[in-house]
Amino acid sequence: MNQVDPTFENWEEIRHSNAASCQNCGTELIENARFCDVCGYPTTGDEMDLKRYKWRSEKKEDLKGSIQKQVRVGRNVLFIVAGFNVVGAFTNFGMFSDYGMLISLLIIAACYVALARWSYKKPFAAILSGLVIYMLTQIYSGITFPETIVRGIVFKVVIVSALIRGVANARMISRKNMEAVGV
Numbered sequence: 001m002n003q004v005d006p007t008f009e010n011w012e013e014i015r016h017s018n019a020a021s022c023q024n025c026g027t028e029l030i031e032n033a034r035f036c037d038v039c040g041y042p043t044t045g046d047e048m049d050l051k052r053y054k055w056r057s058e059k060k061e062d063l064k065g066s067i068q069k070q071v072r073v074g075r076n077v078l079f080i081v082a083g084f085n086v087v088g089a090f091t092n093f094g095m096f097s098d099y100g101m102l103i104s105l106l107i108i109a110a111c112y113v114a115l116a117r118w119s120y121k122k123p124f125a126a127i128l129s130g131l132v133i134y135m136l137t138q139i140y141s142g143i144t145f146p147e148t149i150v151r152g153i154v155f156k157v158v159i160v161s162a163l164i165r166g167v168a169n170a171r172m173i174s175r176k177n178m179e180a181v182g183v
């Protein structure tokens with residue numbers, strides 16, 4: 001992409017240059033087009049058009065940044081939950097010497113790590129799977145050991161809400177509908 005920063009300084013020049021392609025993204029322009037079809041850059045518009053364009057681009061960047069941040073938080077939560085599962089696995093083994101439980105908890109931890117890594121490619125599917133596994137293990141341990149439900153409840157709520165936000169934001173990336181989210 002040959003991004004040209006649309007500054008006011010070079011804009012007057014651009015405006016009168018009768019350019020056949022968009023100064024911002026390089027797309028070929030329809031003759032006398034006021035805006036670029038692809039990026040919305042005001043090719044022959046007035047100063048207000050350029051201001052509006054800059055404002056919209058900034059908004060879009062802000063939104064993109066916040067979406068990426070929430071997805072990153074979701075991914076980090078998966079790594080953190082994996083770590084807690086490892087600690088829990090060995091703590092539990094120390095108390096009960098139950099090999100079955102040790103192996104199960106370590107396998108679940110490995111799943112979280114795999115999902116966190118996968119989330120670089122498929123953030124929506126990966127974080128959603130992590131959320132589902134987390135909910136299922138919580139339900140399972142809640143049924144098997146009811147006394148564990150309230151243990152660390154604030155922490156659990158934080159994890160679930162971070163994962164839900166991660167899933168919701170990853171969905172916007174997956175759908176490639178960045179433009180359609182209101183800016």
Ligand SMILES: [Zn+2]
Pocket residue numbers: 022023024025026027036037038039040041
């Ligand atoms: Zn353009």
